[in-house]
Amino acid sequence: MVILIDAERRSDWLVKAINKRLREEFAKLRVEINENKSRIVDLKKGESFTFLGFEYRRVLSLQRKWRPYYAPKLKKRTALFEKLREVFRQHVSWPIEIVIAKINPILRGWVNYFRFGHSSICFGVVKRWVEEKVRRHLMRARGAKASAGRGGVANGYMTGWGCLTTTNSFDGQVRKSLQHDRPHNSWH
Numbered sequence: 001m002v003i004l005i006d007a008e009r010r011s012d013w014l015v016k017a018i019n020k021r022l023r024e025e026f027a028k029l030r031v032e033i034n035e036n037k038s039r040i041v042d043l044k045k046g047e048s049f050t051f052l053g054f055e056y057r058r059v060l061s062l063q064r065k066w067r068p069y070y071a072p073k074l075k076k077r078t079a080l081f082e083k084l085r086e087v088f089r090q091h092v093s094w095p096i097e098i099v100i101a102k103i104n105p106i107l108r109g110w111v112n113y114f115r116f117g118h119s120s121i122c123f124g125v126v127k128r129w130v131e132e133k134v135r136r137h138l139m140r141a142r143g144a145k146a147s148a149g150r151g152g153v154a155n156g157y158m159t160g161w162g163c164l165t166t167t168n169s170f171d172g173q174v175r176k177s178l179q180h181d182r183p184h185n186s187w188h
Contacts, residue, residue, distance in 0.1 A: 002051050015040065043068075054117060070117040077122055080110050081129060088133055096137055103130070 003022070005014060019040075026033060041047045048057035053076045059069040084103055091099045107130065111123065 002049075053114070071119055072114045072117075072122045076114070077126065080106070080126065084130065084133065088137060092137075092140070096134065096141070099137060100134070 003018060005011065005018065023033065039049075041049045043056075043058040046057075048055055050056070050073055053073055054070045055073050056068065056070045058066055061067050083106055087102050087106070088099065091102065107126070110126075114122070
């Protein structure tokens with residue numbers, strides 16, 4: 001449970017009153033507050049808190065105004081990478097279409113949950129990580145031994161056999177697009 005208060009100096013009494021009332025109401029319901037997980041956070045002092053997979057803090061906007069900021073916790077992104085890494089490990093020699101079909105529901109669910117807040121930077125990291133894993137999967141399937149980075153051999157596999165469509169936004173899906181099936185257009 002999160003309770004937010006506009007806690008100015010003159011409203012210190014409010015913090016104490018809410019804490020007391022909350023404990024009284026929980027006692028009536030025979031619910032105990034876990035003191036190890038409960039705390040009072042002052043966002044004005046640069047503190048932050050986590051709740052339901054998001055980290056909440058206060059940041060200064062470009063317009064020089066304070067605003068709330070909440071983004072997925074690093075721990076949640078790491079857990080997603082572990083889950084996807086396991087899918088890639090279990091399907092090393094499988095065709096890329098099947099691997100993509102297995103990871104898309106995982107990605108879609110994660111992105112849909114974390115689509116609120118300030119998640120675009122995190123989504124970019126996830127997108128690049130997944131693209132790199134798909135590149136490596138393709139390279140192993142083709143027998144390539146080394147990568148010259150994002151602009152080298154790996155990209156040749158990605159565009160030559162056309163396995164990923166890269167877009168500016170990340171909606172939680174990896175798409176297959178055969179570029180040699182589309183007419184050549186120098187504008188794209």
